[in-house]
Structure formats: C-alpha cells, structure tokens
Amino acid sequence: MSRLTNDDLRQFASDGYLVLRGIVPENLLASADAEIDVFIAEVSPDEGDRGPGQNAWFTASNRLPRCDDVLRRSPALAIAQELVAPNGLDHAHDDIQVATTVPPWSHIPGGPHIDGHGEGQDPPFSFTMLVGVLLTDQHQTQSGNLWVWPGSHVEHERLFRERGSKILQSVGGHSTRLDPPVPLRAPIPITGGRGDLVLAHFLLGHNKGGNTARHNRRTIYYRLAVPGHAQRWEQTFLDVWTEYPPVRALRNDGGLP
Ligand SMILES: O=C(O)CCC(=O)C(=O)O
Numbered sequence: 001m002s003r004l005t006n007d008d009l010r011q012f013a014s015d016g017y018l019v020l021r022g023i024v025p026e027n028l029l030a031s032a033d034a035e036i037d038v039f040i041a042e043v044s045p046d047e048g049d050r051g052p053g054q055n056a057w058f059t060a061s062n063r064l065p066r067c068d069d070v071l072r073r074s075p076a077l078a079i080a081q082e083l084v085a086p087n088g089l090d091h092a093h094d095d096i097q098v099a100t101t102v103p104p105w106s107h108i109p110g111g112p113h114i115d116g117h118g119e120g121q122d123p124p125f126s127f128t129m130l131v132g133v134l135l136t137d138q139h140q141t142q143s144g145n146l147w148v149w150p151g152s153h154v155e156h157e158r159l160f161r162e163r164g165s166k167i168l169q170s171v172g173g174h175s176t177r178l179d180p181p182v183p184l185r186a187p188i189p190i191t192g193g194r195g196d197l198v199l200a201h202f203l204l205g206h207n208k209g210g211n212t213a214r215h216n217r218r219t220i221y222y223r224l225a226v227p228g229h230a231q232r233w234e235q236t237f238l239d240v241w242t243e244y245p246p247v248r249a250l251r252n253d254g255g256l257p
Contacts, residue, residue, distance in 0.1 A: 002082055003020075003075060003078075003079045003082065004018075004079060004082045004083070006250060006255060008020075009083070009246060009247055009250050009255075010250065010255065012083060012199070012201070012247060013241075013247050013250065013251065014150075014151065015148075015150040015151060016148070016150060016151060016152060016153035016154070016200060016201045016203070016204035017148055017150070017190075017198060017199060017200040017201065017204050018198070018199045019190055019192050019196060019197070019198050020079065020196065020197045020199070021192065021193070021195075021196050022193070022195050022196065023074060023075055023076055023079065023133075023195060023196065023197040024070055024074040024076060024133050024195040024197065025074060025195070026195065028066075028069055028070050028073055028074055029070065029133075029135060029194060029195055031066040031069065032064075032066045032067045032069070032070045032135065032220065033135060033218070034066070035064055035065070035066040035067060036064070036067065036098050036135075036218065036220075039057065039059070039063070039064060039098070040055075040057060040098060040100070043057060043059070045057050046058050048100075048102075050102070051102060052102045052103060052104055052105045053101065053102060053105045053107070054099065054100070054101045054105070054144075054208045055099070055100045055101070055102065056097055056098065056099045056100075057097065057098045058095045058096070058097050059095060059096060059098075060094055060095060060096075061091055061094055061095065061096050063096075064096050064098070067096050067098070067220050068096065070133050070220060071131065071133070071222050074133075076131065076133060076197050077089065079197065079199070080129055080131050080199055080224060082246065083129070083199065083244055083246060083247065084128065084129070084226055084243055084244055084245070084246075085245065085246055086245065087226040087227070087243055087245070088226065088227060089128065089129065089224040089225065089226060090224060090225065090227070091222065091223065091224060091225075092125075092126075092127035092128070092223045092224060092225035092229060093125065093127070093223060095223065096220060096221070096222060097220070097221040097222075097223070098218070098219075098220060099208070099217075099218070099219045099220075099221060100144075100216050100217060100218050100219075101144035101208065101209075101210070101211040101216065101217035102211070102216050103144075103211040103212055103213055103214065103215075103216070104211070104212050105210045105211050105212070106142070106210045106212050107208070107209065107210035108209070108210060109147050109187070109207035109208065109209060110176075111174055111175075111176030111177065111181075111205075111207070112147070112148070112149045112152060112174065112175070112176065112184070112187065112204075112205025112206050112207050113172060113173040113174045113205065113206070113207060114156060114168065114173045114175075114202065114203055114204070114205060114206075115127070115130070115173065115202070115223065116173065117168050117169055117171075117172050117173030118172060118173075121169075122166075122169065123166075123233060123234070124166070124168075124169065124173075124233065124237075126202055126229070126233045126236065126237070127202050127223045127224060127225040127229060128202055128224055128225045128226045128229055128236070128243045129199060129200065129201065129202060129223075129224045129225075130198075130199075130200040130201075130202065130204070130206070130221060130222075130223060130224075131197070131198065131199055131200075131221065131222040131223075131224055132146060132197070132198035132200070132219050132220065132221050132222075133195070133196070133197055133198075133219065133220045133222075134192050134193065134194055134195065134196045134198070134219050135194060135218040135219060135220060136194060136215060136216070136217050136218045136219075137192075137193045137194055138190070138191055138192055138193070138217060139191050139192070139193060140191070140213060141189045141191065141209075142189075142209065142210050142211060142212045142213065143191075143211055143212075143213040143215075143217060144208075144209065144210070144211035144213070144216075144217020144218075144219075145189035145190050145191060145209045145217075146189070146190045146198065146206055146207075146208065146209065146219070147187045147188065147189050147190070147206060147207050147208070147209045148187065148188055148190060148200065148204055148205070148206045149184045149185060149186075149187045149188075149204070149205040149206070150185050150187075150188060151184070151185045152175070152182075152184050152185070152203070152204055152205035153201040153202075153203035153204045153205075153240055154203075154240060155175070155182055155183075155184055155205075156168075156175060156182075156203040156205065156237075156240075157203060157237070157238065157239070157240040159175060159178075159182055160237040160238055161238055165234045165237040165238060175205065184205065187207075189209050201240065201244075202236070203236075203237070203240055226243040229243065
C-alpha cells in the first residue's frame, strides 16, 4: 500500500524534502533512546564535545540495532523506498548517525552543505537520500531543528552541469562559499515532533540549527543509497531524478512544471 500521494511526490520534486508526521511508533523510539543513552555515555562524539552545540556520533548499523529497527520495523524505510521504486534502498556506507544539540546554542546557519565533500572524500561520498527520525519534539524554531534550503537540490544539479560534478569539493560541499555563491531560496528550519520522518534528496542543501529550548535535541540520521549508487554517483549529480523513477514519471506525465 502506498503512503505517499502525488502531492507528496510533487512537493518532494519541488522542495527536495518531505516531513511525514508520526511515522515511528513509541515502542521503537523508546528502545532506540535507551540504546543511545548507553552508547553516547560510553563513546566520544565524532563531532562536538558533549557541551553546548551540535554533537554527532557515526557508527556501524550493527552497533545500534534498536536504531536500525526504527528504520526497518517502522514504515519509514518502506515510505522512503516509494520515492525510488522499483529501486530499493539500504545503508550507503553502513553507518547510522546520532545527532544531538545541547542548549544553549543560539546558532543560525549561514549557508547549507551537501554531505560527502570532506577532506579525502574523492569521489564525493554521495548517497541517494538522507533520512531523519526525530526523537525529540522540535515544534519551535531554535530547538535543534535541521535547516533546509528548499529547491537547492535542483540548483545544485544546475551547478554541477555548468561547472562540473566536483566543483563543491574545494568548499566542503557549501555552494554559497563559491565565488560567486549559488543564489538559493531562503532556508527553513524543519519543525516536527517525536516520531516524525524527514526524507531529503542527497543534493538538498541543509545544515544544523541552534537550540535555545530547555531540552537536548536528538535525531537519528540514515544515509541510504540505491544499490549500485557508487558506480553512478556522477550521473545522479547531473540528473537529480536518476534514482527516483516515480518522481521522474510524474514530471514526464506533465504532473510537474
Ligand atoms: O544535526 C543535524 O541535524 C544536521 C547534521 C548535518 O547537517 C549533517 O550531518 O550533515
């Protein structure tokens, strides 16, 4: 049974992301939280120092089986796969990211990045879709929200076509750091509640936002790829819907501008 409507596909096509409410049931979220409590107490973060600001841990999916359950035992993975069907999706680099934001941190991101453009990531460590599950309520802005630049997936496609698929490697994936910078639409902090699902195209510019709420923010991210992505990464930079046949079909049927 399909969960996504044609309106959802249209929105994903134009904005580059979707937020779906209440997808992951509480029992899976509670087990993931308990697993994360132990994990982040034992393991140092890969980014941040556990103090105010964003902290991130990246680890193999078999190290966080309850977090993997959040993806696989809820409808989350099946819904994400609707965007790429008949392709499937699985972990691109076999890792799961736990992201927290400890208040007070009144940060407003100055521009977006796309992932996989760090030092030594050549060719880029790209994938198909960034999937996030919110473990804390982020109904207010400045509660650790993920910021996104709607439509930037298409602007990045245009950039790669015009200036080559490796143009963002010298700027860590930040198109607004190029000279001249890529003009983008205004960013939006994603708001949502515990159990909500965020699906974002790999080429969508995004960044971490501040947290001045009373509670720590917690989100699980999964970087998913269609099988064979590593062999066609460049094609996916130059043609944004390469791995998304249902979105392309809507466009070909005239369902998209
Ligand atoms: O912490 C977040 O919500 C965003 C993290 C981020 O931008 C990333 O991992 O690429």
